[in-house]
Amino acid sequence: MPEVTREQVLNALAQVKDPELNRNLVELNMVRDLRIDGGRVEVEIALTVRGCPLRYEIKKDVEAKLLSIPGVTEAVVHLGAMTDEERQQLIEKFRQERVPKSRIMAEDSETVILAISSGKGGVGKSTVTANLAAALRARGYKVGVLDADIYGFSIPGMLGIEGRKPVAFNKAIVPIPAHGMQVMSMGFFVEADTPLIWRGPMLMGAVEQFLADVLWDDLDFFLIDLPPGTGDVPLSIMQKLPRAQIVVVTTPQPASVTVAQRTGIMAKKVEHEVLGVIENMSYLVCSRCGERHEIFGSGGGQQLAEKLGTRLLGQLPIQEELREASDAGKPVALYAPESAVAKAFLELADRIAALTLPAERRITAVTP
Structure with missing residues (x-):
């Protein structure tokens, strides 16, 4: 059985996006407490809010991506939530990146x-x-x-x-x-x-x-x-x-x-x-x-x-x-x-x- 590496797991999780923010979980710093034990991978996902209505969809996507890694036989996903401080840091990150607003109203938009x-x-x-x-x-x-x-x-x-x-x-x-x-x-x-x-x-x-x-x-x-x-x-x-x-x-x-x-x-x-x-x-x-x-x-x-x-x-x-x-x-x-x-x-x-x-x-x- 091939050895499962941390890099493989993070690469797989980088393919899972928060459906609302349209950014991947690794980029959003939502991946926490990653543990690998042979073919068993356990991870915690820190949601932006505890009552996120899409939490089960995110959990299902994470499990599917983990199980697609060669050598992974079991995927355990725990859902947590960001602290107020972590959430504020995420907001600051968006602000520093100067996330553009919609271009729909732009004259050169192809929409x-x-x-x-x-x-x-x-x-x-x-x-x-x-x-x-x-x-x-x-x-x-x-x-x-x-x-x-x-x-x-x-x-x-x-x-x-x-x-x-x-x-x-x-x-x-x-x-x-x-x-x-x-x-x-x-x-x-x-x-x-x-x-x-x-x-x-x-x-x-x-x-x-x-x-x-x-x-x-x-x-x-x-x-x-x-x-x-x-x-x-x-x-x-x-x-x-x-x-x-x-x-x-x-x-x-x-x-x-x-x-x-x-x-x-x-x-x-x-x-x-x-x-x-x-x-x-x-x-x-x-x-x-x-x-x-x-x-x-x-x-x-x-x-x-x-x-x-x-x-x-x-x-x-x-x-x-x-x-x-x-x-x-x-x-x-x-x-x-x-x-x-x-x-x-x-x-x-x-x-x-x-x-x-x-x-x-x-x-x-x-x-x-």
Whole structure:
């Protein structure tokens, strides 16, 4: 049996990252009390906070990396926590390194920004945002999601991260990881059942902080779930992010099309490109006979696209799997890829990538 060395163990642990800080455990000085006894490796990991919600995920990753070392037959991982002094030293280290804040707002950023809008609530805009983001992630792209629906935030629940609290380093906010994506939402800062009674200036301040003071990675796609309508927040985001491309979500119903058109018109008035229209709840396929039922009518999405001088990006069906996945916090594209609605989202992701990315940055779709 090959001898296990300290260097081998540290090299393996350097491959494990803190999911929130996106730095490896060795670099963060989280590896403590390392002991090697033949094929048995015992180590303590000092978490940044004792109640870290991702502690079991970190422990599982550490165990897997240790057991992958030739000669290791047993891995024992203990979880501890940094002292206040150690945590302060870590903050100082980040400060000295001058951790850059997000470049998403930079003019030369290559991140594709998609602002997902709707004329009114109830058309499934947030569901589309969460599942389109997951479909892009399933294809292999680096994805971030900003839940800018300040009053009606629902992205945390749909992605299974409700109740999580972001951490801050060097006066910047670390986004919450979910299904391989980075996520930020007002829902992380207030209780789910607490009404948010804010006026315009406070809203704008929160939105600007989420754009400028969150440590977003260099992403391929950055999706923003806008509040419905044409109020202060959608207008402010459009003005702050002139590169953002607008995606309008509607249902086939005439009433939805009429109000959704106003969102598209507002985008054009502030000189934003309307990338296209997504028609949600387009049809229902009967689980017994397989017949397609257009229960909300038909043609609304195409009609809206023509009125706005853009394209219909896709039509999404009503399917029970989507509701079940959203309730469970598991996007269908990642957890039910064979379902019809997941395939529709994956096709939508492929089309958007083809429209927004240069050929050399596109990832060839692999049918799940």
